[in-house]
Amino acid sequence: MQINAILAAAAVFVGGLGGAVAKDSRDPIIIPVHNWSSQIVMSNVVGQIFEEMGNIVEYVTTDSQAVYESVRLGDVSLEMEVWEGAFGASFRAALEKGGIHDAGDHDAVTREDWWYPLWTKESCPGLPDWQALNDCAHLFATVETGTKGRYLDGPVDWLKHGKERADALGLNFTVINAGSAAALWAEIGAAQAKKKPVLVFNWTPNFAEAVWPGEFVEFPAWEDGCDTDPSKGPNPEALYDCGNPAAGYLKKAAWDGMKDKWPAAYCALTKISFTNPQIAEMAKLVDTDELEPDEAAEQWLDANRDVVDPWIRACS
Ligand code: TMO
Secondary structure, three states: OHHHHHHHHHHHHHHOOOOOOOOOOOOOEEEEEOOOHHHHHHHHHHHHHHHHOOOOEEEEEOOOOOHHHHHHHOOOOEEEEEEHHHHHHHHHHHHHHOOEEEEEEOOOOEEEEEEEEOOHHHHOOOOOEHHHHHHHHHHHOOOOOOOOEEEEEOOHHHOOOHHHHHHHOOOOEEEEEOOOHHHHHHHHHHHHOOOOOOOEEEEEOOOHHHHOOEEEOEOOOOOOOOOOOOOOOOOOOOOOOOOOOOOEOEEEEEEOOHHHHOHHHHHHHHHOOOOHHHHHHHHHHHHOOOOOHHHHHHHHHHHOHHHHHHHHHHOO
16 A cells, blocks of 8 residues: 555656656667678667667567568567668568558668679670670679579578569579678679679678779669569569669668657657768678677767767657
């Protein structure tokens, strides 16, 4: 009885602070991490921000497509990098089912597509037009691909549909999925000394642009529905006959329940927005400087207090 009275008084007191953000739950905020460096470092940056705000955080490694279902169900609390090209379709599907929402855009503009280091153009000057690819296919051939060119696509879970693209556009290329992002960088690195033409999946913002100047192949421009409606794109009978969006979004997504369970952290999430150079730097700290993701996040935060402190102050 007495304890109840004290609790009730305490509740009135806390409630009476008027305007202050309600207290976050003591349950851990679950942050999913995937298989490319900027997402892992950014997730650690945001996790460390939440910890500074007094929250408990857990990181779980999850599939980068299945994560939208996990967010929708509240099994993980948010997603820091929803890339339009790779994850737009899975995100839209989860939005339609309910339980997940768009928590705002990053400032960053993104692109993900077939890419080559600039030296490749010396032997295939018709690039970046995709129609130059077949005349040059032999330049990209390997023992494994025979007379066809080799294109190293991203890991399967990024669902880049490289094989469908090659079929839809009649490209004389064998599409191979890399086992990891590191395999993409190894492919470029191995070609560098002899300036061997090489074609790999790449994206921006990323550390790679500062290491290897290069260009994306210009495919037929993305049209909404190119992945669901064969009539979109130049081949009336095929899906995926367009490039990825050339100025794609990068969104944050949240579980609908996050707002009520961790209102202060949610407030910060809605304010957080990173730029292209900030995201490229997060990747560089791991891929070039070889820091562990948690150390990279600490270092990034130390160097960017002016960016993050206003977000924390506005939500504490
Ligand atoms: C999803 N990614 C940014 C690696 O293309």
